[in-house]
Amino acid sequence: MKKKVNIVKKLRKISHNRIDDPAPNILFKYCKGANDLQYNLGKGLGVYVKSSKGDKESSPPTHDKQMISSIYHSFLKKEKDAEIILPKKERYHRMDISSYNHYLEKHFSPDDFDIDEHFLENEIYHFSVSEDDMKNYVTEKLPVETTELKYHLISVSMIYQKPYVSMLIEEGCDWKDFMTEIFTTRDELSGKDKTNFINKLINNICL
Numbered sequence: 001m002k003k004k005v006n007i008v009k010k011l012r013k014i015s016h017n018r019i020d021d022p023a024p025n026i027l028f029k030y031c032k033g034a035n036d037l038q039y040n041l042g043k044g045l046g047v048y049v050k051s052s053k054g055d056k057e058s059s060p061p062t063h064d065k066q067m068i069s070s071i072y073h074s075f076l077k078k079e080k081d082a083e084i085i086l087p088k089k090e091r092y093h094r095m096d097i098s099s100y101n102h103y104l105e106k107h108f109s110p111d112d113f114d115i116d117e118h119f120l121e122n123e124i125y126h127f128s129v130s131e132d133d134m135k136n137y138v139t140e141k142l143p144v145e146t147t148e149l150k151y152h153l154i155s156v157s158m159i160y161q162k163p164y165v166s167m168l169i170e171e172g173c174d175w176k177d178f179m180t181e182i183f184t185t186r187d188e189l190s191g192k193d194k195t196n197f198i199n200k201l202i203n204n205i206c207l
Contacts, residue, residue, distance in 0.1 A: 004040075004041055010082065011032055014028075019092060022128045022129075022154045022155040023092070023157050023170070024087075024157075026155060026157070027071070027090075029047060030067065030072075030168075033045065034068050034072050034085045035084060035085045037065065037068055046063060048062060072085070075168065088122060088159065089122075089123045090123070090124045092126045092128075093125065093127045094130060119158075119160040121161060122161055124159050125157070125159070126156075127155060127158075128154070129152070129153055129155065134152045134154070137152045138151070139171050149178055150173060151172065152173070153169070153170075153171055154171060154172050155169070155170045
């Protein structure tokens with residue numbers, strides 16, 4: 001019990017001192033999930049997923065073991081002395097489409113790329129998209145009613161372990177702007193209809 005308490009305290013302390021950025025945040029979420037799965041910590045540290053079988057509403061969520069295992073083997077390590085699972089060494093970057101394109105045009109040819117010259121092996125490289133620049137990173141468009149729901153890239157974490165590159169990619173949508181657009185174009189909907197419509201979207205898109 002004492003070991004569990006110490007691990008929870010360390011995770012919380014590390015979490016408070018980490019850079020508040022999408023890429024390291026999503027990785028540390030799974031880092032806490034790996035510790036919870038290993039030591040049964042509780043305290044809301046687990047990462048869960050709803051069952052794909054049967055009734056989603058009645059099926060209890062379960063640990064996302066497959067995702068946690070994949071991330072653990074690539075991005076995490078177990079500290080021998082502290083008996084805690086933590087990310088490997090991390091590096092932080094910003095993704096900006098205009099400066100990135102300028103760099104590609106002036107200094108880089110894909111045919112000349114050598115990963116051993118640009119990335120250190122077994123270190124994590126975090127790339128987070130600036131909030132103002134997310135419109136330039138649309139990854140998918142889903143038609144919904146009279147409009148479309150746009151998903152965009154939020155962050156990429158990658159690690160090079162010769163000869164493989166592993167990547168953790170986070171995507172999302174601007175739910176607030178999307179719902180605002182829905183309501184401004186659907187004046188005929190009553191309050192009840194709008195509530196039902198939101199519930200339908202949540203069940204069909206977000207789960």
